[in-house]
Amino acid sequence: MSEYDVIVIGAGAVGENVADRAVQGGMTTAIVEAELVGGECSYWACMPSKALLRSAAALRAAQDVDGAKQAVTGGVDAAAVLRRRDRITNDRDDASQVRWLDGAGIDLVRGHAELTGAKRLRVTAPDGTVTELTARHAVVIATGSAALLPDIPGLREIEPWTSREATTAKQVPASLAILGGGVVGAEMATAYAGLGSRVTLIVRGALLQQMEPFVGEMVSASLEELGVRILAGAEVRGARRVGEAAQLDLSNGERVVADEVLVAVGRTPRTGDLGLDRIGIEPGAWLDVDDTMLVRGFDWLYAVGDVNHRALLTHQGKYQARAAGDVIVARAKGAPIHDEPWGAHVATADHEHVPQVTFTDPEVASVGLTEAAARAAGRRIRVLDYDLSSVAGASTHSDHYEGSARAIVDEDRGILIGATFVGPDVAELLHSATIAIVGEVPIDRLWHAVPSYPTVSEVWLRWLEAYGRPA
Ligand SMILES: Cc1cc2nc3c(=O)[nH]c(=O)nc-3n(C[C@H](O)[C@H](O)[C@H](O)COP(=O)(O)OP(=O)(O)OC[C@H]3O[C@@H](n4cnc5c(N)ncnc54)[C@H](O)[C@@H]3O)c2cc1C
Numbered sequence: 390m391s392e393y394d395v396i397v398i399g400a401g402a403v404g405e406n407v408a409d410r411a412v413q414g415g416m417t418t419a420i421v422e423a424e425l426v427g428g429e430c431s432y433w434a435c436m437p438s439k440a441l442l443r444s445a446a447a448l449r450a451a452q453d454v455d456g457a458k459q460a461v462t463g464g465v466d467a468a469a470v471l472r473r474r475d476r477i478t479n480d481r482d483d484a485s486q487v488r489w490l491d492g493a494g495i496d497l498v499r500g501h502a503e504l505t506g507a508k509r510l511r512v513t514a515p516d517g518t519v520t521e522l523t524a525r526h527a528v529v530i531a532t533g534s535a536a537l538l539p540d541i542p543g544l545r546e547i548e549p550w551t552s553r554e555a556t557t558a559k560q561v562p563a564s565l566a567i568l569g570g571g572v573v574g575a576e577m578a579t580a581y582a583g584l585g586s587r588v589t590l591i592v593r594g595a596l597l598q599q600m601e602p603f604v605g606e607m608v609s610a611s612l613e614e615l616g617v618r619i620l621a622g623a624e625v626r627g628a629r630r631v632g633e634a635a636q637l638d639l640s641n642g643e644r645v646v647a648d649e650v651l652v653a654v655g656r657t658p659r660t661g662d663l664g665l666d667r668i669g670i671e672p673g674a675w676l677d678v679d680d681t682m683l684v685r686g687f688d689w690l691y692a693v694g695d696v697n698h699r700a701l702l703t704h705q706g707k708y709q710a711r712a713a714g715d716v717i718v719a720r721a722k723g724a725p726i727h728d729e730p731w732g733a734h735v736a737t738a739d740h741e742h743v744p745q746v747t748f749t750d751p752e753v754a755s756v757g758l759t760e761a762a763a764r765a766a767g768r769r770i771r772v773l774d775y776d777l778s779s780v781a782g783a784s785t786h787s788d789h790y791e792g793s794a795r796a797i798v799d800e801d802r803g804i805l806i807g808a809t810f811v812g813p814d815v816a817e818l819l820h821s822a823t824i825a826i827v828g829e830v831p832i833d834r835l836w837h838a839v840p841s842y843p844t845v846s847e848v849w850l851r852w853l854e855a856y857g858r859p860a
Contacts, residue, residue, distance in 0.1 A: 393419045395717055396510060396524040397531055398502045401428020403694030403706035404531030408495045410714020416721065418495050419522060421502040421512050426486040429533055430703045432478050437556035438576055440474040442748050445583025449750060453787040467561045467584045503664035508689055526721040527689050529713060530676060534656035534695035543628040547635045549650040562586055562648040566637055568625055569653035570596040572747050575608055577651055579749045582615040589618045589645050591625060601759050601809045603793050608749045658696050680735035681728055682713035699739040709736040744823045746816040751792060754819035757807035757826045758797055769800045773852045777812045781843035787813060794848045798856060804829045818846055833859045
């Protein structure tokens with residue numbers, strides 16, 4: 390039996406960060422990992438997906454600048470892209486991350502963890518060895534999420550890809566059908582079209598429909614230009630393999646045939662096999678937490694990252710981890726808790742200030758509320774739209790720059806509460822909007838934040854001109 394101040398279950402990016410904060414606060418800390426240290430983001434999600442997207446995006450960017458495009462005489466080398474993806478994901482070897490844990494003073498226990506009671510865990514290693522662990526102060530669940538497979542007749546039997554297979558594929562299929570029009574579906578459609586697959590994207594509603602409506606319209610148009618067939622408003626009713634090919638029957642009577650099928654319709658929490666029933670929590674549920682990441686009803690159990698379903702993004706999970714790690718230390722030491730709205734021990738930005746980049750082509754970068762969400766929340770708002778191709782920076786950036794940007798102003802408070810950019814390389818514009826929104830910078834003051842000429846960031850000036858100068 391080993392005893393630690395803090396035990397973290399799951400060594401994804403989020404678990405690593407909470408453990409690091411706990412150690413920095415003087416707590417003895419163990420982290421338990423069943424697969425690879427680094428988790429989904431490093432090996433099966435963010436990093437490999439962005440690696441699969443980048444080469445074709447770089448090529449298309451060069452093709453859109455006269456003088457550079459003449460130098461582009463070939464297409465994407467898919468084999469080289471896959472090799473680069475493998476380099477970026479360290480061939481799924483977690484040795485460097487294990488060294489980092491070691492250097493940070495965090496003990497790694499390899500194996501599958503389950504709770505056996507309050508603050509007590511059992512870890513079963515791959516060789517069957519069992520280790521019992523006890524936490525003096527806190528147990529943190531950071532077990533992430535897995536791809537959701539919907540209950541469609543025949544779907545499991547055809548062994549579809551999930552995001553894991555899509556991001557680790559050894560070969561590019563000649564044809565790929567993708568179910569789901571969210572971020573993963575849109576990014577993988579872009580990636581595989583860029584790698585040479587014939588992609589069919591099957592979307593129940595509209596593409597990227599949680600975002601501003603112009604986002605889905607612009608991304609759909611560019612995917613179609615890349616050769617992706619988008620079937621919007623369609624549902625898969627049944628699936629089967631005919632020979633090597635997968636066959637999908639749709640609600641509109643259409644039949645889609647493809648070499649592989651990728652299911653990207655959502656995520657499910659990895660809480661089914663954690664022994665949660667032993668402490669009165671329903672296994673398989675998302676874990677409901679307060680802003681300090683404490684699971685409601687407990688004073689020792691925390692949940693951070695995807696598993697609490699607040700914002701399924703690595704950077705938000707790491708933000709939660711910093712808050713949780715620090716609050717665990719403070720509570721253990723009887724120090725004051727800073728749980729006021731923007732205090733050090735809370736992750737309040739999860740509610741309305743979540744930044745997200747979707748690495749389609751064009752990129753999408755958004756933070757805060759959309760127009761629809763702001764109206765639904767009863768805010769009195771003004772919407773500022775601007776065609777990004779009209780700023781001087783766009784004309785030097787590329788020859789056919791297309792982009793759009795929307796800001797949402799809260800008229801009662803005179804501040805921005807939402808921003809969305811669509812266009813080439815807009816990801817790097819996002820943090821300016823995040824700072825303006827989180828900092829609640831008054832619109833009047835933004836007039837004094839002068840964007841550089843000639844950059845696409847001059848959209849900030851155009852928004853202000855559209856809004857009007859203070860009298
Ligand atoms: C295709 C794809 C692309 C994405 N791209 C981005 C992106 O560009 N940017 C972004 O911010 N987010 C992106 N995300 C989301 C991001 O991957 C997740 O938000 C992030 O990985 C969540 O981190 P986590 O630490 O909560 O969980 P995970 O990274 O899933 O880590 C959980 C860890 O817990 C371990 N574990 C689970 N159960 C147990 C157990 N019982 N015992 C021991 N260990 C256990 C797992 O093995 C795993 O290592 C993407 C997701 C997908 C699917």
